[in-house]
Amino acid sequence: MNSERLKDFRQAAYELLVLAKDAKFELMDAVMTTRNAACLAEFSLSPLFNRQWSSVYEALQDCRxxxxxxMMLYQEQLQQQVPRTEHILVAIDHTAWARPDAQTLKDRTHEYQKGCIVGQGYSTIAWIPEEQGSWALPLLHERISSGSSPILQAASQLKLVCEQSVNPILAVLDA
Structure with a gap:
């Protein structure tokens, strides 16, 4: 990706952040460049995050x-890299986040992850480059409500990605 294209992409992403744009953008840079962080507050130690530690939490609360x-912005970037005739490989994964002691947390569900746990489930659909590299670009990451299921959430996400793509989509899912 050349520097001009990267600047255009970053500007377009910045414009989509709504509130607390600067703090959120600095937090994203800190997350992408910090190798090991034991907790969220450690991202405030990054030289790319020019705010106090409490701004990490505020950036997450203020920006939706x-x-x-x-996702459409990400797909625009993909379509510049992948010829229209080639398929795009996406992976869909369901992950459970155990929250057994968070009794006031809304919409906790019973999730299966090495046994049955109480918490929240999340579904992620990500683009997987086939040629080389070990990274993936998350296109959508969403919590699965108690009124849905991992397969329904995955189907909804896949439908949305397919509707926005000019390329054929090949999806792989875990068990």
């Missing part, structure tokens, strides 16, 4: 970007 518009 339009996930669909962000």
């Amino acid at each position: 970007p339009d996930r669909k518009k962000l």
Whole structure:
């Protein structure tokens, strides 16, 4: 990716962040460049995050970007790299976050992860480059509500990605 294209992408992503844009953007840079962080507050130690530690939490609370518009921005970048005739490989994964002691947390569910746990489930659909590299680009990451299921959430996410893509989509899912 050339520097001009990267600047355009970063500007477009910045515009989609709504509130607390600067803090959120610095936090994203800190997350992408910090190798090991034991807790969220450690991202405030990054030289790319020019705020106090409490701003990490404020940035997350204040900024609710339009996930669909962000996904569309990501897909625009993909379409510049992948010829229209080639398929895009996506992986969909369901992950459970155990929260057994968070009794006031809304919409906890019973999740299966090495046994049955109480917590919240999340579904992620990510683009997987086939040629080389070990990274993935998350297109959508969403919590699974108690009124849904991992497969329904995955199907909804896959449908949205397929509707926005000019390339054929090949999806792989775990068990």
